[in-house]
Amino acid sequence: MWRSCQRLFCARSPQAPRLCPAPPVGGPSLSLPGTARTYTPPTERKRFYQNVSISQGEGGFEINLDHRKLKTPQAKLFTVPSEALAIAVATEWDSQQDTIKSYTMHLTTLCNTALDNPSQRNKDQIIRAAVKFLETDTVCYRVEEPAGLVELQKNEWDPMIEWAEKRYNVEIGSSTSIMGPNIPARTKDTFTSHLASYNMWALQGIEYVITQLKSLILSMGLIDRHIPVEKAVLLSRLEEEFQIQHWGNVEWAHDYDLYELRARTAAGTLFAHLCSESSTVKHKLLQD
Amino acid sequence: MAGLGSPVRTLRSLVRELRYVSAQAGRPYRDTAAYRYLREAFRAHRVTSEKLCRAQHELHFQAATYLCLLRSVRQHLALHQEYHAKGERSTEEAAGLVGLKLPQQPGGKGWDS
Numbered sequence: 518m519w520r521s522c523q524r525l526f527c528a529r530s531p532q533a534p535r536l537c538p539a540p541p542v543g544g545p546s547l548s549l550p551g552t553a554r555t556y557t558p559p560t561e562r563k564r565f566y567q568n569v570s571i572s573q574g575e576g577g578f579e580i581n582l583d584h585r586k587l588k589t590p591q592a593k594l595f596t597v598p599s600e601a602l603a604i605a606v607a608t609e610w611d612s613q614q615d616t617i618k619s620y621t622m623h624l625t626t627l628c629n630t631a632l633d634n635p636s637q638r639n640k641d642q643i644i645r646a647a648v649k650f651l652e653t654d655t656v657c658y659r660v661e662e663p664a665g666l667v668e669l670q671k672n673e674w675d676p677m678i679e680w681a682e683k684r685y686n687v688e689i690g691s692s693t694s695i696m697g698p699n700i701p702a703r704t705k706d707t708f709t710s711h712l713a714s715y716n717m718w719a720l721q722g723i724e725y726v727i728t729q730l731k732s733l734i735l736s737m738g739l740i741d742r743h744i745p746v747e748k749a750v751l752l753s754r755l756e757e758e759f760q761i762q763h764w765g766n767v768e769w770a771h772d773y774d775l776y777e778l779r780a781r782t783a784a785g786t787l788f789a790h791l792c793s794e795s796s797t798v799k800h801k802l803l804q805d
Numbered sequence: 806m807a808g809l810g811s812p813v814r815t816l817r818s819l820v821r822e823l824r825y826v827s828a829q830a831g832r833p834y835r836d837t838a839a840y841r842y843l844r845e846a847f848r849a850h851r852v853t854s855e856k857l858c859r860a861q862h863e864l865h866f867q868a869a870t871y872l873c874l875l876r877s878v879r880q881h882l883a884l885h886q887e888y889h890a891k892g893e894r895s896t897e898e899a900a901g902l903v904g905l906k907l908p909q910q911p912g913g914k915g916w917d918s
Contacts, residue, residue, distance in 0.1 A: 556893040571838060601842060605871065608839045612826040620885075621878050742866045745809060746873040769888035769902075776881035783874035790867055 561616035569611040571603045578603035582610065591633040598718060602628070602791040623784030631721045631792075640720065644712045647724045647733065648705050655732040655753055657691045657698045666759050673752055680743060681734045685711065689734070708733065715793055722789030729753075729781045739786045746783045750775070812865045815872055816847055822875035843868070 566582035573579070576596040580587040580603060587595040587610070597603050602624065609622045619626070638646075651657075656674040660666055678689050687707050692698035715723065727736040730753040738744045744752075751758065754775065761771055809815065820834065820843075827834040834840050847868075850861045900907055 558890050558892055601846075601867075604838045604842050608823075608826060608837065611830055611837070614829040618882065621882055623874070623878070742863065745866070746870055769884060773881065773884045773888070776877045776884065780874055780877035780881055783870050783877060787867065787870045787874060790863075790870070794863075 561618055563616055564613050566610075569607045571600070571607050580607055580610065589629045589632045591635075593632055595628065595632065597628055599791045599794070602788070605787070605791075621780075623781055624788060627722060627725060627784060627788045630725075631718045640713070640717055643717075643720050643724050644709055647712055647720075647727050648708050650727050650731065650733045651689075651700055651705060651708065653697055653731075654689075654734055655730065656734050657689065659691050659693045660756075661693050666756065669759055670755060673755055677734055677738060677744075677752065681737060684737075684741065684743075708737075715789070718792035719789045722785045722787075722792060726782055726785035726789065729778060729785060739782070740789055746779060746786060750779050750782055754778070809865055809869045812847070812861075812868070815865060815868050816843065819843060819868060819872045819875070822872060822879065825879060826875070 568583055570581045571578055572581055574596055577598045578600055579596050589595050606624050606628060609625050656677050659670050678691060682689055685707050687704040688701050689704060690698045723740055726739060727733055730736055730749060732753055735749045735752055739749050823834045823837060823840050827837050846864055850864050897907055
């Protein structure tokens with residue numbers, strides 16, 4: 518409608534083509550019909566550096582792009598507590614070809630979040646947000662039909678709930694009600710105090726995994742190294758996988774989501790592990 | 806405990822992913838810090854008399870997680886560039902995506918002349 522009005526207006530005033538109303542600023546970027554495509558992807562920044570290296574500073578490990586030090590979006594010095602994490606971040610920067618694709622740099626993103634803490638939350642708030650997911654945990658919500666999905670959920674999700682109940686000595690259970698399962702207060706307290714034993718960096722990673730998988734139980738399975746990332750992502754997407762088997766797989770939607778979810782989940786898990794492993798490093802030194 | 810397969814296989818797949826990464830930068834993967842770190846870490850945990858060595862399992866889990874990260878990012882980027890990175894599709898391309906063709910009109914469509 519808008520476009521055809523624009524076209525009519527232009528056609529009727531050939532002497533004064535500049536009077537064409539400009540597209541509204543701030544709204545979706547409409548272009549004139551027949552010229553550019555309506556949606557153009559955002560432009561990416563050019564790769565402005567050649568070499569990526571790591572150096573050890575006072576606060577931890579830093580990343581150098583040529584001779585410049587990497588900074589966070591809030592212009593703080595980018596410094597991480599673990600060497601392995603620094604190497605993984607450097608690898609992300611080194612694997613950028615021609616342009617910097619920030620949506621492929623999940624570990625860098627997580628480090629930036631931990632350093633800048635843009636949501637300004639403290640440890641208690643993060644833990645509360647994480648434990649809140651238990652009330653609506655994906656693996657606790659069950660369907661009543663179709664029968665195939667009911668059985669699939671029972672076979673795949675029940676072992677995970679049993680594992681969590683045994684590992685943390687709590688009651689969780691599952692429900693088919695829209696209100697979700699009734700989680701006892703003691704269960705929440707147990708998870709709250711368990712999460713409190715992690716440091717702030719590791720917690721940022723754990724909470725990121727929980728928000729990706731929409732499940733505290735699956736995330737703890739990953740953090741405790743009970744299931745690999747692929748399995749956790751599969752369990753999180755169980756209904757979608759069921760529907761794909763029935764209706765077919767669409768590469769640019771289903772696979773696209775699957776790989777993105779796997780990448781994000783793997784990044785969060787690795788981040789949490791690398792940021793909470795000081796005991797492992799000591800162990801290695803003792804071995805030598 | 807998670808079924809991760811053999812550690813050697815994980816290391817081999819990781820090296821393959823690192824090769825993809827460093828091929829883009831145009832230098833051999835053996836020079837990258839990531840490769841050196843992985844080689845050292847795997848070497849340090851190779852010999853163990855225990856049936857289930859906790860440190861070794863932790864390392865293997867971490868390596869498998871990193872492998873999943875590198876692989877998924879590569880696959881996701883490939884799909885992104887194929888389907889989502891070029892802006893809006895023309896009508897012909899959009900039809901072709903779902904296996905359809907636009908109808909042929911020998912005399913023109915009436916409004917495009």
